[in-house]
Amino acid sequence: MPGDLDLVTFGQRLRHLRRSRKMTLADLGERVGRAPSQLSLLENGKREPKLSLLTSLAQALGVSVEELLSRQPPSRRAQLEIAVEEAQRDPVYQTLNLPHLKVGKRVPNDVLEHIVGLYDELKRRNNKPTATPEEARLANADLRRQMRERGNYFEAIEKTAQETLDAVGYSGGALSQGQILSIVTHHGFTLRYVQDLPRSVRSVTDTRNRRLYLKRESLGMHSPRTILLQTLGHFVLGHSQPRDFADFLRQRVEANYFAAAVLIPESTAVPYLQEAKQARDLSVEDLRDVYSVSYEMAAHRFTNLANRHLDLVCHFIRNDETGIIYKAYENDGLIFPTDDTGAIEGQRMCRYWSGRQVFASPDRYSIYYQYTDKPNGTHWCVAHVDPSRERNFAITLGVPYKESRWFRGRETTNRTQSNCPTGECCVRPPSELASRWEGNVWPSARAHSHVLSALPSGTFPGVDETDVYTFLERHAAE
Known part of the structure; x- marks a missing residue:
């Protein structure tokens, strides 16, 4: 007897088949040895039938058990009654x-x-617009504050990830594709790779049939297995539909954390990092290679474990070539540029920070190390340009100067000075340049229309629900 039987749909099919054969409840009850009142409860979706009764009902109605249990409503009328x-x-x-x-x-x-x-x-x-840009920035700032207070370490999610790994017999190293598929099966889902996934989504989950749909391709720095585990994370962590943008953002962070904790398990990554620290040879690139993940995931995962297990404070930044910050975290005192709401995302970092200097290095795709003298102290950073399909992003992991002794690349001679956020640094152009060009230039700026508009509407911002429902309808009969 399937545990996920839709009782309402089953009841509708039972009633439809009975009536199409001109039977009353009493007629059917006599054939299967049940009181009409018991069958009425079945037809109204109030009782789950036992397997023996299912077999008797199918025989009495002249259909197979499979047809009786079909998930499809038997008629438009039945579909409407279920919908109501x-x-x-x-x-x-x-x-x-x-x-x-x-x-x-x-x-x-x-x-x-x-x-x-x-x-x-x-x-x-x-499903009104989920948030205005101001509300979204406030939600981001509040979440980042919470992450800083806990050292970006989520103990409950670490435990859930380890339980998942234990269930599939993980013992060490990078997870194999077979182990990842076992994780999907363990949590009651099946995986389908498709080519017609809607453009507005990274994955689609059919919760009725417990199917996960995704493409066999990377999206930016996210590999298919990362997207798969991020999607699965929502269900493993018991997320319900987000109430607002802050809830959506929190769920996204937690699901991403779950994926990272599965792909870079605490149980094996911590001893590995502790040994590297003892050898004064900590490196993000080694963590990336050992667990076969993206550089961004390795760097961000380092921030999860550094404070709790390595006694290190640090910061993390993801920015584009123009210096616009897309993601950031710190618990080491680094002062980010912010707007008046305290938001970092969308702000432009100093041109002398390593996240921008890496783009000017002779080989922008090699690991780049740098010391940066800042108003509140010196930071050592390692930056790497992680290419994506749309644009290149720099990923930076940094620590205060005194902690650089634990890292590979500490002997670098690259050094800059940043006075940001004062205007004497890079906010204003050098006086010599300004004197020659001020008043003689009319640049045509790129339009950032998203800054002026509300975020996309819907429970899941930016997702085209019509495309998603059409997609599921197309695959439902498979």
């Missing part, structure tokens, strides 16, 4: 405080169509 029943269970619908509507035979189809249509519009209007 599911709508009335939705908390959004329940806020209307309407009495429960029992759909009888005499309720016309067009009435049900109207109810379902109104409910869909109610849901659409409830």
Whole structure:
């Protein structure tokens, strides 16, 4: 007996098959040895049938058990009745405080169509724009504060990741594809690789049939196995649909953390890093190579483990070639550029920081080391340009000067001075240049329309739900 049987759909199919054969509940009950009242509970989705009864019902109705258990509603009428029943269970619908509507035979189809249509519009209007840019920046700043307070270490997620690894017999090294597939199976899902995934998503999960869909291709710095584990992480960690953008952002961070904790397990990575620290040879690139992950994941995972297990404070930055910061974290006192809400994302870093200097190095794709003297002290950093399909991003991991003694690359002679955020650093052009060109230039700036608009609407910002539903409908019969 399948544990995920949709009782409402089953009841609808049972009623449809009985009526199409001109049987009453009493007729069917006599054939299977059950009281009509018991069968009525089945047809109304109030009771789960036992396997023996299923077999008897299928024989009495002249169909296979498989057809009786099909997940597809038997008719448009049945589909509408199911939709109305599911709508009335939705908390959004329940806020209307309407009495429960029992759909009888005499309720016309067009009435049900109207109810379902109104409910869909109610849901659409409830999914207002998730956040304004200001709200999104505040949510980012608050989450980053929480991460800093805990040293970017999530103990509960580490434990969940280790339980998952134990379940598939992980013993060390990089996870094999077979082990990753075992993790998917262990959590009750199946994996489907497809070529027609909607453009607005990295993956799609069919929660009804427990299927994960994704492409066999990397998205930027995210490999298919990373995307797979990030997607799975939402379900392993018990996430429900996000309430607002702050909740969406928190869930995204937690799911990404789960993926990193599985791909770079605490149980093996910590002894490896502790040994490297003792040898004064810590390096992000070695962590990347040992666990076969992206440089970004290795650097960010280092921040998870550094404070708790290595007694190190550090910072992490992801920026593009123009210096715009896309992701950042610090617990080592580094002062990031911020707007008046305290947000870092979207701000431009100093041109003398390693994340921008790496783009000017002779080989921008090689590991780049640098000391930077800043107003509140000197930081040692390692930066690497991690190429993606859309643009190149620099990933920086840095520590205060006194901690550089534990890292490979500490002997570098690359050194710059940054006075940012004062105007005497790089915010204003050098006086000699300004005197020659000020008032004689009219640059045409790139339009950053996203700065002025609200974030995409919907429970999952930026996702085209029509594309996703069409995709699932296309694959449902497979």
